[in-house]
Amino acid sequence: MRLDTKHMRYLTADDWRTLTAVETGSKNHEVVPTPLIEKLSGLRGQVHKNISALAKVGLIARLKNAKYDGYRLTYGGLDYLALNTYRKRRDVYSVGNQIGVGKESDIFVVADEKGVQRVLKIHRLGRISFRTVKANRDYLRNRSSGSWMYMSRLAALKEYTFMQALRENGFPVPEPLAQSRHTIVMSLIDAFPMRQISSVPDPASLYAELIAMIIRLAQFGLIHGDFNEFNILIKEDESQETTGDNTTEKRTLTPILIDFPQMVSIDHANAEYYFDRDVNCIKRFFQRKFHFTSDEKGPYLADAKKLVGKDDSVRLDVSVAASGFSKKMAKELEAYMKEVGVDGDGDPDSARGDEDDEGEGEDEEGESEQDISKDHQTEPTATAKCHGLPDSVGESTL
Ligand code: ADP
Ligand code: MG
Structure with missing residues (x-):
């Protein structure tokens, strides 16, 4: 939108x-x-x-x-109210290009008064299949059609609360800057989703880093629930290393995790399912894209749970419930997401079955270009993703 x-x-x-x-x-x-x-x-x-x-x-x-x-x-009216709040609080000064269209969200580059770029994520739950939800009066109660607004607010509040908790505990996530209604403002990560990275110098170390992140999340009581190549942005830094007479380019890759509305506690009834799915998503992606297969089995949730409380880790699933995103809210949002089949953008078994056909040895560059155009055609779907970062913003000042 x-x-x-x-x-x-x-x-x-x-x-x-x-x-x-x-x-x-x-x-x-x-x-x-x-x-x-x-x-x-x-x-x-x-x-x-x-x-x-x-x-x-x-x-x-x-x-x-x-x-x-x-x-x-309307959604437009709610957008204006959120933007007006940001304008008054000086969180956003201008709105630039749209960089993402998901099934349940729109992503824009915005800027503050100094021209520093930020990201505005607008949650749009109910855009696709609100009719099916309407059938379920149970958790809609008397909110009725207002519930798209309520659910979108819940998603934004959840995402903001979790991003704050993760950031405070040293997880590599964007900096949460502001939240209003169904939207959040966060720092812009100058990076592309892992999906668009055609090769990495050392797949084994990136893989290990991502698996370690999944385990550390569990140690802090959380499972991302949509840990996939779209929700991991890869920051690339190049530096020059000189040894003797030789100068070589060194590429450092840092994964940044985004997209938190579907996070669950390690005590969730289906925790093991979500944990395994996150792990398998990464395994499958590394096999297919980088032809890397880990020798090790797992990791398993049961093992990760043994780390809870160690190394000064705290239960973030417990603390977020106390700090603004209550258990009741979590239940309402989850019931809604289940109802409309929002299961993140990363369930490879359902959403992107077509990708499993990818053959060996194809032109990787061509592959990612094609992916982008494919995303355009299928819009709006959960796989319609980043269209690249714009060079400039500030087309429209609030
Ligand atoms: P959705 O819930 O629609 O999947 P995401 O939060 O995953 O939304 O964002 C969709 C896309 O927008 C991402 O894949 C990424 O390309 C881009 N994006 C989101 N947040 C940021 C950010 N902070 N910095 C840079 N790009 C971002
Ligand atoms: Mg996403």
């Missing part, structure tokens, strides 16, 4: 109050009745003018239910 910010600067203070009123009203109403918008905005009779202005640019939509007319917030 595009993020068209051009109307932002034309909205008046009263328009913003009205938009906020619709957001507040949506917490309890599928269709927010006009008199309630009037009341919540404190604008009395003149609110109709503001309502029309917002509806005209698609930030709210007029709806009728059995009893009355009213409005609901």
